[in-house]
Amino acid sequence: MATHGDSVDLVDGTVVRQFARAAVLAALLGALGPISIPLPFSLAPVTLQVLFVFLAGLVLGPVWGTASMLLYLAAGAVGAPVFAGWEAGLGPLFGQTGGFLWSYPIAAALIGAIVHRGTDLRDPAAVPLPVVVLALAAATVLIYAMGTAYAAWLLELEAWEAIVGFALPFVPGELLKMAAAIAIVNGGRLEPIQA
Amino acid sequence: MLTYAPDDTLAHRLDPRSKLAVQIGFAATALAHTGPRALVALTAVAGAILVAARVSPLEALYAYRYALVFLAIAPVLAALTLGSPWIDLEDGIVSARASYRVLLILFVSAAYVRSTPVRASRAAIQRTIPGKPGQLLGIGVALVFRFLPVLRADLRTIRDAMAARLGDERGAVDRAGTIGVLGLTRAFERADRLALAMQARCFAWNPTLPALAFSRVDYPVLALAAFLALSALL
Structure with missing residues (x-):
């Protein structure tokens, strides 16, 4: 059996803490897959996954929020049942939900970049509310633009057909999740993260 | 599944x-x-x-x-x-x-x-993607697998507790917010304990992998x- 002579290269404490949070948040996103809150005026069930994509950007910032979303995608790709409806495998990343899934890391990075304005984390409650709203709205538009455009290309749909099938049914749910994220940030119910 | x-x-x-x-x-x-x-x-x-x-x-x-x-x-x-x-x-x-x-x-x-199996996928990730990003991705994937059932149980507990206090009769925004805050708080408490445990076990950039x-x-x-x-x- 081969032996290694090199010494152990320990991971820095701040990296370990942020990395552990990113990994656990990725698992939380996966655990949420089946939880849905029915809305009275929409046929589509609302899953809370996008709320946690918002929170990843808001709480972990642009670097570790993005890392967390990438871990979520990678774990799903190699077989963790983390995608909506307990699906797993590389297939969903190429399938009709692929555009939505690939947009999660970019959305988290976008929110983190707008809210924290750099890699030093700030308390989201101290950020002016319009900035938070702008970040969440931009991320939502990004998620649905990527998701709908990819589905339209993949399934050979026209733009309005893809919007009717993949975006419009979810609009009420998205408004709900943005409201929830804003309430969480505004109410100061989140402990600011210290690296 | x-x-x-x-x-x-x-x-x-x-x-x-x-x-x-x-x-x-x-x-x-x-x-x-x-x-x-x-x-x-x-x-x-x-x-x-x-x-x-x-x-x-x-x-x-x-x-x-x-x-x-x-x-x-x-x-x-x-x-x-x-x-x-x-x-x-x-x-x-x-x-x-x-x-x-x-x-x-x-x-x-x-x-x-x-x-x-997960460990084979993890080894494949760590051997294909070089350097520290590959290490973190491989270990992170393994952690997601490990924490998935734990966090599912956490979420179930939160929802049961909400239901017991008639929380499921509140508005949708309120419910989503409560699940969001409590889910995240519990998850980050677990993450802090995990980070401490990983440091206590010499979490390193160069661990020994299963042979592929x-x-x-x-x-x-x-x-x-x-x-x-x-x-x-x-």
């Missing part, structure tokens, strides 16, 4: 890296072709892959039943037109062929999920992966 199951099939004996390569090659060529002849060929390949991992097509269909809903809606949406003649079959058939190839991609990934080696059966499979990827250009 489709997960890894120990077995002795051809797919189980393959190196995870060759299986990942086949999936990527298959997806590339399936995304490039929707002609009827290509779909027949892709169906044959996907069928052979399912047999190699001993996954029945019905099982795979059931695992991806939520995706099927959207794949079935797409051709209907494509066929519907505003104004006479209201239904455009031509458009619907084009979209149906496109959504059928997505189903085949899902089938091929079902074979991987059934035949590959290509065997004789891997080479034809890698050749198949390359052929599939190249056929995307045809």
Whole structure:
């Protein structure tokens, strides 16, 4: 059996803490897959996954929020049942939900970049509310633009057909999740993260 | 729910890296072709892959039943037109062929999920992606697998507690906010304990990995992966 002579290269404490949070948040996103809150005026069930994509950007910032979303995608790709409806495998990343899934890391990075304005984390409650709203709205538009455009290309749909099938049914749910994220940030119910 | 199951099939004996390569090659060529002849060929390949991992097509269909809903809606949406003649079959058939190839991609990934344990996938990630990003990705993937059931139980506890306090009669925003805050707080408490435990166990950039080696059966499979990827250009 081969032996290694090199010494152990320990991971820095701040990296370990942020990395552990990113990994656990990725698992939380996966655990949420089946939880849905029915809305009275929409046929589509609302899953809370996008709320946690918002929170990843808001709480972990642009670097570790993005890392967390990438871990979520990678774990799903190699077989963790983390995608909506307990699906797993590389297939969903190429399938009709692929555009939505690939947009999660970019959305988290976008929110983190707008809210924290750099890699030093700030308390989201101290950020002016319009900035938070702008970040969440931009991320939502990004998620649905990527998701709908990819589905339209993949399934050979026209733009309005893809919007009717993949975006419009979810609009009420998205408004709900943005409201929830804003309430969480505004109410100061989140402990600011210290690296 | 489709997960890894120990077995002795051809797919189980393959190196995870060759299986990942086949999936990527298959997806590339399936995304490039929707002609009827290509779909027949892709169906044959996907069928052979399912047999190699001993996954029945019905099982795979059931695992991806939520995706099927959207794949079935797409051709209907494509066929519907505003104004006479209201239904455009031509458009619907084009979209149906496109959504059928997505189903085949899902089938091929079902074979991987059934035949590959987490530690093999993790080793494949860490050996394919060099340096620290590969390390973190590999360990992170393993942690997601480990924490998934724990956090599911946490969420169940939160929802039970909310229901016991008539929380489920509150507004939707309030409920989503409560699940968000409590879910995140609990998860981060776990993360802090995890970080402490990892440091206590010398969490390092250079741990020892399980050995991975290509065997004789891997080479034809890698050749198949390359052929599939190249056929995307045809």
